[in-house]
Amino acid sequence: MHDLAVIDWIIVAAYFAVILFVGIWFGRKEKSTSDFFVGGRNISWLPVLGSIVATEVSAATFLNLPGVGFTGNMTYLQMTIGSVLARFMIASVFLTAFYAANCYSIYQYLSERFGRRTQLAGAGFFIVTRLIASGIRLLIATTGVSLILDIGFLPCLLVFTLISLAYTSSGGIKAVIYTDCIQAVVFISGGILVTAFLLNELGLAQILELGREAGRFETFRFTPAESGVAAWFNDSSLFFVALAFGFLSTSAALGTDQDLTQRMLTCKKAEDAKRSVVLSGFFALAIAALFLFVGAAVYAYYHVNGGDGLPMTGDAVNSNKIFAYFIANALPPGLKGVLLVGALAAAMSSLDSAMAALSSSVVMDFFKPLLRNDWSEAQWVRLSRVMVGVFAVVLFFIAFSLKDIEQSFLWLSFKIAGIPYSVLLGVFLLGTLSKKGNDKANIIVMFSGVILVSVGLWAVENDHLHVAWQWILFFGTGWTVFVGALCKNQTSPAPPYTQSL
Secondary structure, eight states: OOOOOHHHHHHHHHHHHHHHHHHHHHTOOOOSHHHHHHGGGOBOHHHHHHHHHHHHHHHIIIIIHHHHHHHSOSTHHHHHHHHHHHHHHIIIIIHHHHHHHTOSSHHHHHHHHTOHHHHHHHHHHHHHHHHHHHHHHHHHHHHHHHHHHTOOHHHHHHHHHHHHHHHHHHHHHHHHHHHHHHHHHHHHHHHHHHHHHHHHHHOHHHHHHHHHHTTTTOOOOOSOSSOSTTHHHHOTTSHHHHHHHHHHHHHHHHHHOHHHHHHHTTBSSHHHHHHHHHHHHHHHHHHHHHHHHHHHHHHHHHHHHOOTTOOEETTEEOTTTHHHHHHHHHOOTTHHHHHHHHHHHHHHHHHHHHHHHHHHHIIIIIIHHHHTTTOOHHHHHHHHHHHHHHHHHHHHHHHHHTTTOOSOHHHHHHHHHHHHHHHHHHHHHHHHHOSOOOHHHHHHHHHHHHHHHHHHHHHHHTTSSOSOTHHHHHHHHHHHHHHHHHSOOOSSOOOOOOOOO
């Protein structure tokens, strides 16, 4: 184990104590599914903003984005600009529809708009996607913390899971939102403090000089590196491709994923939820820029001080592990504890919200429509807590099973989540922007879209199709919207099931 000073252990212990106290305190007295899943729809926009930032940024930004800045450049920010733009569409289109439907799970909206089959398909896609994507997020954070402490992956993973389970199962979405706010402050502060340390060690001028020489500060790419028409379609870092992908992926994540959308449904009014989601985009852009700069500064640090012993994969520095290695080996006592707590916060903000969202979707989309007249609210809350525990176990085993993957965790999560995301976005756009669509036909369109996108991504990954992989996701959304719109409209939609608050 890497030696930690007493001050580092005090910081870690204080963090765990505060998180457990806040989570249990704010989540007490949960007596109904309204309390457990949407906080009684009585939470102000500022905590919701903090929770969105914490969940969206999470481990992928704190531990993996500096690796992108260390080994690559800042073209990732092009995607973040598209992400900011997407939030205006989410606020004006999706949140308006969800609040009008008065639902706990956004897939209940699909039931009202199309019918029960589309709701079940949408919820099913979400569950599979969120399990894999959150498993990867948990993997990122656990890998980083185990490297910082030089202890086994398994004990780290077990601690994260048990503590997150303790307050999430007790307090539901309110516990998630208020603990996420603390976690967001922790890892943003960690990014600012490590930037100050690097500036003090090297000076801004030296960081900028070394970074420019290595191409680390390239931000915009308007023309492909190669010549020819095909190059415009197979370079994923081109501005218009990255911008469009940022718009699409954020629209899908914040508009069709219960994990991120659930906290927006806790606001008193739709206007409050809209304010939170729009402002979160500007925070996300600033935070991404901060951690990319940290990666470039860490590159300069090792260029000056030598890079013997850096984590390698073949002949290249392992971008998944470089920032955790830097925390463990370069930071002084106190600051090391703060950054370790930042990694812990990143892990737990990924896990708690996923458990809450998965529980809400299973209970509200699958169980409650079948048994809604037979159970009391107390029984539903107990079942919801049980499902939080079930999904904690499932996420634990997914993260453990993926621990030996060497591909960049950041882009792996985008690719895996993008398969059903693209189709989900298509069906929500069809539902909110048109009067077209058919409940039975939607099932065929959605599943065929997933198959086509999966085959397309496989072809790109194995060099059978020479285009940027993001184009395949655009195709999945377009397929769902346009083919769904061509299907014969249903004359009488299935009776909607929406839970009144």
